[in-house]
Amino acid sequence: MIGRYARAFEAADVPALVRLLTADAVLEMPPVPRGSRDYGLFMRRVFGTRGTGWGVRRLTANGQPALAAYAPEPGGYLLHTLQVFTVSGGLIARNVVFAEPRVFETFDLPQQISFDKFDRAR
Numbered sequence: 743m744i745g746r747y748a749r750a751f752e753a754a755d756v757p758a759l760v761r762l763l764t765a766d767a768v769l770e771m772p773p774v775p776r777g778s779r780d781y782g783l784f785m786r787r788v789f790g791t792r793g794t795g796w797g798v799r800r801l802t803a804n805g806q807p808a809l810a811a812y813a814p815e816p817g818g819y820l821l822h823t824l825q826v827f828t829v830s831g832g833l834i835a836r837n838v839v840f841a842e843p844r845v846f847e848t849f850d851l852p853q854q855i856s857f858d859k860f861d862r863a864r
Contacts, residue, residue, distance in 0.1 A: 743832055744800060744807040751811065754794035756786045764835045771823075771839035781837075792822075797860045801849060810851050818856040821846055 743762060750758035763778040775784040789796075797812035797819040808826045812819030824845055828836035840846075846853070 743829065743834075744809070744827065747827075747834065748798045748800060748809055751798055751809065752796050754789035754796060756782050756789065759785055762834055764830055764833045767834055768836045769839065770836060771841070796822075797855065799851070803849070810846075810849065812855060812860070815854075818854055819860055821851055821853050824849065824851070 747759065747762050749755075750762065760778050760782040763781055765778055766776065767778050767781050769775045769781050769784060773784070775781045792813050795814045797814070799810040799812070801808050801810060803824070803826045806826050806828060808824060810821065811823045811825060813822040822841070824840040826838045826840070827834050828838075
């Protein structure tokens with residue numbers, strides 16, 4: 743399921759993201775969208791502002807599935823957020839998002855990755 747989320751995120755496919763959420767899903771970051779509809783509206787704004795063609799790296803944080811999200815930039819990707827998921831009934835119920843560099847350092851995530859060095863989600 744996280745693989746499908748990763749592919750939808752990379753493609754900026756908001757309808758596909760929303761299908762992977764529980765009805766009362768929470769995106770925990772300021773602002774705090776609650777429910778799959780508001781989550782989808784927020785993500786549409788993110789992709790509308792930052793563009794499509796994102797990159798993600800799958801990882802685990804505190805025993806939970808997680809993604810490092812990389813925003814498209816000229817020549818590659820720039821580390822944007824770390825997203826930690828709570829899964830319930832095969833759907834995402836909560837996504838806690840971190841944007842602090844200290845958190846990125848904990849996971850030894852590179853700040854930038856060139857297009858040719860990035861493996862897309864499978």
